[in-house]
Amino acid sequence: MLIFSLTYYPKYVGGVEVAIKEITDRIPKEDIVFDMITLRFDSTLPKKERIGNVMVYRIGPTKKNPQPDELVRMPMYMVKVLYPLLATWKALWLNRRERYDGAWAMMSYMGFPLVLLRYFCFTKLPYALTLQEGDSIEHVTRRWRIRIVHFLYAPIYRFPRIVQTISTYLANWARTMGYEGPLTVIPNAVDTEYFAQEFSGEELKELSLRLGKKTDERFIITTSRLVPKNAVDVVIRSLEFLPQTVKFLVLGVGPDDAKLRKLTADLGLSERVLFLGHIDRSEMPKYLKIADVFVRPSRSEGMGISFVEAMAAGIPVVATPVGGIVDFLFDPNVNPDKDPTGLFAVVDDPKDTARAIKAFLDDTALRGRCTINAKRMVKEQYEWNLIAKNMREKVFAELLR
Template sequence: MNICMFTNTYLPHVGGVARSVSSFAEDLQKRGLNVMIVAPTFPTDEAHVEDHNVLRVPAVQNFNGSDFSVRIPIPLFIDKKIDEFRPHVIHSHHPFLLGDAAFRAASRRDLPLVFTHHTLYEQYTHYVFPESKVMKRLAIEIATVYANLCTRVIAPSESIARLIRERGVKKPIEIIPTGVDVDFFRSGDGISFRNSQGIPEDAFVIGHLGRLAPEKNLQYLAEAVIKAFEELPENTVFLVVGSGPSEKSITDMFKDAGLEERLVMAGKRKGRELADAYRAMDLFVFSSKSETQGLVLVEAMAAEVPVIALDASGTRDILEDGENGRLLPENADTEQFARAIVD
C-alpha cells in the first residue's frame, strides 16, 4: 500500500506534530508500506538529511511565530511526483494549508482521505488575529467541516475523540496515540547533558521540554516554579529545553525574581539530545491546556522522570493523579502547582 501524507510541519522542526508524523511514517515503513510525505521547505541553516520520500513545498516558515508554515502554490512537479507514487490513501495532518492540498489530491484521484486531528486549533488563533472568540469558533468550525469531508478521522486520545464528536464530527473516529520508543528515552545520558549545561551532578533539576509559546501556558509555569524555589534548596535549577516566542518572557520573569542563575535555557534539541535532556531532569512539569495527547509527558515518563501537569484534554488520558504522576485540577493556581513541586 502507498500512503501519501501532507503536513504543515515536519522535521527538522522538533514539535509534537512533526515528531508524530515522522514516527508514524517510520513505523508504517517498517510494516512494509510505502510512505511519501509532502511538507514545507526549511531554511538552509536548518538543513535536514532526509529520505527520498519527502517532497518539500516552498513555504513561509513559522508564520507570525507559530508552529505552522504557510505554503505558496504547489509546484506542478509535486503533483507529478504524487502521480508517480500512485498513492492508495491520502493522509492529512492539518485541515488547512497543505491540508487543503491533501483534500484536492484525494478528490482528483478519487482516493480515501484520512485526517489526524493533532491540534486544538482554537488555541492558536492569536498568531493570526488578536484574541477573538469569533476566530476561535471559526477555527473549530474549519476543523470540524474538514473532518466531515474525510473518509476517516484519527484522534490521538480518547478525550479528543469525545471532544470532536461533541463538536459535530460524524465520520468514523479511530483513537491512535503516537507511540514512544521507551528504550530510546530510558537510555539517555543525563549526566553528560548536565555537564554540557553547567548543571552540577548533585543539583535537583526541575525540567520542561517543548515549544516555548503562549498556548503552552508557560508564564503560569514559570511563576509556579519561582514560588516553589522559595522552599527548595539553593541547588535546585529550572531546566527549559526548547525555543519559541515565550523564551524571553520566561527569562525576564526569573531575572525580575533574582533567580536568573538558577534558570538554564538549553535551546532547541533533537534526536539523542532529547533523551539526554529528559534523563537530566529529576522532575518534569507541564502546564499546557492545549494538548491533544501530551507527547512530552509520555516521553518524560519513558525516561523514568516523575511528572506534574494540569488536568486538560490529552493530558488526562495519560496521567492518573497519585498513580503515575500528579494531575492537578485545571483551575489550580500557581500556589497549588508550587506546593505539588515542593511536596
C-alpha cells in the same frame, strides 16, 4: 498514499514527524507506498529525497540554515501560511502522475490542500485525518488565518473517510467539529528503549557541572515549545514557592522566549532558570536523566508526548488534568482506583504547581511508586510496533478499502 505534513526530517523533528516516520518505517513498501509533501524552509535540503519508507517532496520559499525560532517569526512564518496553496498545486501534479489511492492529513491544517483539491481542482482524493493538535479548539478556530478561511476549514472534518486522534479529548473535538464517520483513538508512542537508556555517572556529572549544578541543588525540567499553552510562565512563578536550591531547565524555543526571559528577570530568578534553547533529540534523554522532576502545567494539550517520554526515562511527572493528559496520568488523590503515574496541579496556579513539585522532591516512596507504574504503562501501551500495527489495520485499511 500521499502524506501532508508541514515539516519533516532531518532538520525539523517534533511529535508529528516522529509519528509519521515510526509508523511508515514499520509498514513494508510492498504493502503501501508513501509520498509526502512538506515545506523545505532550508535551501540546503534537497527538493526530493527518500527518508525511510517515504519519498519526500519539499516545496516553498527557503533560506540557508534557518534557526528553529525563525520558523515562528516573519517572514518565514508566512511560508507556513502559504503551505495549503503550494501543497495543492504540488499534489495535483503528483496525483496526475502517481494516481494515489488515498491521502493522510497529519493535523487538521493539513486538510486544507485536500479540500482545495476537491472544491477547485475537481479531485476527490479519499483521506484519513489525524488530529494531534495541542491547542484548545477555541484557540485554533480563533486564529486569524483560520477565521478568514473558515468556509474551507469546516469541510476538513466533513470529508475524511476515517479520523484518527491521539487522545479521547481530540476524538470529542472531531465530533464537535461535525465529523460523523468512523473514528479511532490511537495515541502516539515513544522509543522506550531510547528514553530509558542509562548513562554513566561521569556523563551525567559532566552535564550537570556544565549547567552549573551544585551538590545541594535539584533540577526540574520541561521540554516544551515556548508558547502560552505550555505554561512555562507558571513554572517560573512556582519557583517563588520552592527552595532556593531548586533550578528550572527550559528546553525549547518559541515566540514567548523574550517574554519568559523578562518575567524571569523581573522576578529576580535569572540565576534559577536556565533557558537552554533547542536541544537536539539525541541529547534529550541525558537531560531528562539529570532532572529530578518533569513539569509542564499545560493550559491545553492534545496528548503531550513529552510527558510520556519523561515517563519512559523514569522521571516523575507533574501536569494538569487537561486534554489528552488524563488518558495516561493518574494522580493518587484524583484517581484512587488507578495505579498512580504522576501528580496533577491546578491550571494557572503557581503555588499548587510548587506543591506537586515539592511532593516529588520530598517523598521518595511516592516518586518511586509513580515512576515504576508510569514506566510500565508506557512500555505496555505506548510502543511503536503496537501503534503502527493499529494504524495499518484500523486506519489505513479503512482508507484504502
